[in-house]
Every structure is written in C-alpha cells, then in structure tokens.
Amino acid sequence: MKKTSTRLADGRELLYYDAADDRDRDAHDPRPLTPVATTSEVRRDVLLDEYVAIASHRQDRTYLPPTDACPLCPSREGHRSEIPAADYDVAVFENRFPSLAGDSGRCEVVCFTSDHHSSFADLTEEQAALVLEAWTDRTAELSRLPSVEQVFCFENRGAEIGVTLGHPHGQIYGYPYVTPRTARMLDALRAHAEAHPEAPAGRAVNLFDQVVARERADGSRIVLDTGHWVAFVPYAAHWPYEVHLYPARRVPDLRDLDDAARAEFPAVYLELLRRFDRIFGPDQPPTPYIAAWHQAPVRHPLRGEFALHLELFTIRRTSGKLKVLAGSESGMGAFINDVSPEAAAIRLREVASEK
Structure with missing residues (x-):
C-alpha cells in the first residue's frame, strides 16, 4: 500500500x-x-x-x-x-x-x-x-x-x-469527547467488572467477552463464524436487521487487529453487506444501512478492556417499509423492535452467498 x-x-x-x-x-x-x-x-x-x-x-x-x-x-x-x-x-x-x-x-x-x-x-x-x-x-x-x-x-x-x-x-x-453510546458501554463494562471481581472457572470477566461467548454458546443468533471473526444479531437488537461483528481476539481499535483477522476481514465484511442487499428479495432496491466501527476512546482508563466491533444495521423493516423512530424512540430513547432477533438471524443465514 x-x-x-x-x-x-x-x-x-x-x-x-x-x-x-x-x-x-x-x-x-x-x-x-x-x-x-x-x-x-x-x-x-x-x-x-x-x-x-x-x-x-x-x-x-x-x-x-x-x-x-x-x-x-x-x-x-x-x-x-x-x-x-x-x-x-x-x-x-x-x-x-x-x-x-x-x-x-x-x-x-x-x-x-x-x-x-x-x-x-x-x-x-x-x-x-x-x-x-x-x-x-x-x-x-x-x-x-x-x-x-x-x-x-x-x-x-x-x-x-x-x-x-x-x-x-x-x-x-x-x-473531542467520548460519545454517549461509548460512555454507556464503558459504564456497563466497569459495573460488570466491579460486580464480578472473580469470575467462576471458565467464565469471562470482561463484559464484551461474555456477550460474544454467550452468543456463540446459544447459536440461534449467529450469522457467521469464521474463526477470526464472529457476526451475530444481538439478543436485544434495536433495529429490524442488525448485526454486530467482532474479531475473535478482543482488541481496543483497528490498529491492534492481528494479521489473521486483517486478512480475513474483507471476505467476511463483503459477505455481510451482500446478504443485507438480499434480505428483502431481488426486486427491492439496495438496502439502506449504517455501518459503524466502535473503537475504544484514545485515552480512557478502560481502553484496554473495550472491544473493537462493527455494528451494521438497516432502517428498512420489510419490503417498502421503514423503521421510523416514533415517539418512544425519539422522545424517550426507548426502542421497540418489529422483528425478533432470532428471525432476523435466520433470514441473514438464508441469504448466504452460494459457494
């Protein structure tokens, strides 16, 4: 390069x-x-x-x-x-x-x-x-x-x-500041660590590690798992179709990805984007989406405990219909999802690329 x-x-x-x-x-x-x-x-x-x-x-x-x-x-x-x-x-x-x-x-x-x-x-x-x-x-x-x-x-x-x-x-x-969404994750990370100073044998202390481990153990919301990356619909997804992508080895930001994860990322990410374009069928226009990299703040004391991940989601809930933020979401920040995370994961597995 x-x-x-x-x-x-x-x-x-x-x-x-x-x-x-x-x-x-x-x-x-x-x-x-x-x-x-x-x-x-x-x-x-x-x-x-x-x-x-x-x-x-x-x-x-x-x-x-x-x-x-x-x-x-x-x-x-x-x-x-x-x-x-x-x-x-x-x-x-x-x-x-x-x-x-x-x-x-x-x-x-x-x-x-x-x-x-x-x-x-x-x-x-x-x-x-x-x-x-x-x-x-x-x-x-x-x-x-x-x-x-x-x-x-x-x-x-x-x-x-x-x-x-x-x-x-x-x-x-x-x-020039830590964003509200990241600040809430850091608060949850800190609270979890304080509540679990010594985790039982085989259990992850880090909250991000625990979330990924639980999704892998459950399996119902896994979209793909390649060894170096895992993608899943979160248990409490906010959006109709929402996927979180994590490297298998927790790192705070993109700079710390190892060579194996870096080499595997293009195929994994392109596959997810192509599946998003197939969710609603071949006659639908390209799926609108937001793809957001969540990285650790530069100088935060919990930087080393944060987990780099990408959140990919669409505001389209079904063919020809959008998930518009209504009073509960916009006024109070209290989300209501029209698609169950398990159903979303099934659909995202159904539209996998043919090998």
Whole structure:
C-alpha cells in the first residue's frame, strides 16, 4: 500500500491510498477555493451530560448533485472535483463542511472507489482490504491529535438514511469527547467488572467477552463464524436487521487487529453487506444501512478492556417499509423492535452467498 499526502486548493489535507507502489500522485487542484470557514462549536447538555456539535455552516453543503457534478468522482476536463487525480483507489480528505473542526475535532471523507455507480458490496477483497488499511491509518493519525478523544469510522448508505452524495463513501469523525453510546458501554463494562471481581472457572470477566461467548454458546443468533471473526444479531437488537461483528481476539481499535483477522476481514465484511442487499428479495432496491466501527476512546482508563466491533444495521423493516423512530424512540430513547432477533438471524443465514 502506498500513501500520498497532498493539499487541496483551500489547504485541506488529501490522502491517496493506492494498492500499487508506483502510482504518481502529483495532480494539482486548480480550483479557486477560499479557505474553509466553519462555525463548529461543541456545547454540553447538562441534563443529559452529553455534547452537541453546533455547525450551522453545514446548511450550505452539497446536496444530491447529478452524477456529472459529483464532488467525489475523479476530476476530468470540464469538472474539477474534490479529488484532482484522474483516477484513484481510495481517497481521504478533510470535509469542506465539517461537523467538527479545529479544537473541536476533525471530520474526514473516505471515498472507497472512483466508480460512482459502485457500492462497498461491489468491491473486490483487495479493494476492501485497502479501505481497511485507510481506516487503520486514519485511526492512528487522528488518535495523535490532542483535540481528539475518540475516532469513529462509519458509512451511511441510501437516501433513506439521509445520504447527500450518492458516490460510495464513508466518513471518519475525530470527536473531542467520548460519545454517549461509548460512555454507556464503558459504564456497563466497569459495573460488570466491579460486580464480578472473580469470575467462576471458565467464565469471562470482561463484559464484551461474555456477550460474544454467550452468543456463540446459544447459536440461534449467529450469522457467521469464521474463526477470526464472529457476526451475530444481538439478543436485544434495536433495529429490524442488525448485526454486530467482532474479531475473535478482543482488541481496543483497528490498529491492534492481528494479521489473521486483517486478512480475513474483507471476505467476511463483503459477505455481510451482500446478504443485507438480499434480505428483502431481488426486486427491492439496495438496502439502506449504517455501518459503524466502535473503537475504544484514545485515552480512557478502560481502553484496554473495550472491544473493537462493527455494528451494521438497516432502517428498512420489510419490503417498502421503514423503521421510523416514533415517539418512544425519539422522545424517550426507548426502542421497540418489529422483528425478533432470532428471525432476523435466520433470514441473514438464508441469504448466504452460494459457494
């Protein structure tokens, strides 16, 4: 893998990740861009002890442009995009309309492929492995920033999710705080350890280890288990179709994956994404989803006890119908799921790729 760092016309960083070492990346960005000006600030909600990013400048961000004006496609004559090169494998750049910036963190865009009409599920295993390398490298780099406490790599796919650009891409957020969902996991992790100072023989003390062990022992919600990765529908799934993917060896973030898990990941992840596209049948449009990497906070005392995992879920509950957050979910954060986790797991096993 070859990594090349350069700058866009307004000073934002752009990085190319190429599978071949001989790719020349000296393309100049000729656009007359003015420096990025943001209004990002982070405010604390004292009642919930949560932080909210205020970023009013994002109202002007690009919204569903036509294909020939896509800012994530390679540049060509007559169309200069965010990526000056005529082609690329994987490209990462600072978001021009960031939710977080400066002392309030950092936001980056990750373009998985130069093919506008593709999707992550269409990538080859070699391409998916390169994306994993990019995620890992950005996790390492952002973790070094003093303003970043947690690194979040994720992909939103589908207009139903709220995606504003159709080109296959994801994002990476460097939060200046520990996110609420992670904080709740850490609280549960701590409480479990305090309640079980000495576990019985053969029982896992770490809460994440115990969750994975229980799912493997039960088996009814396992979607796939390859030796180095295990994927299952969680016992108390929030979403109609939701899968959690864990490496067999617990690690705090992407940087710590061993070579075996890293080598096996592309095939495992591509298989899960392709199954998601088959859940609702061949006549349905591509399944909208969110794929979210949960990584340990950079400097938290329980960092070593946290378990890296990916949560993949869709808001589509059945053909032509979405799981819309109603009063209970949006108003009180109390979820009600229309699909049993066991039924979801059965369906996700039924749509496995033919060997």
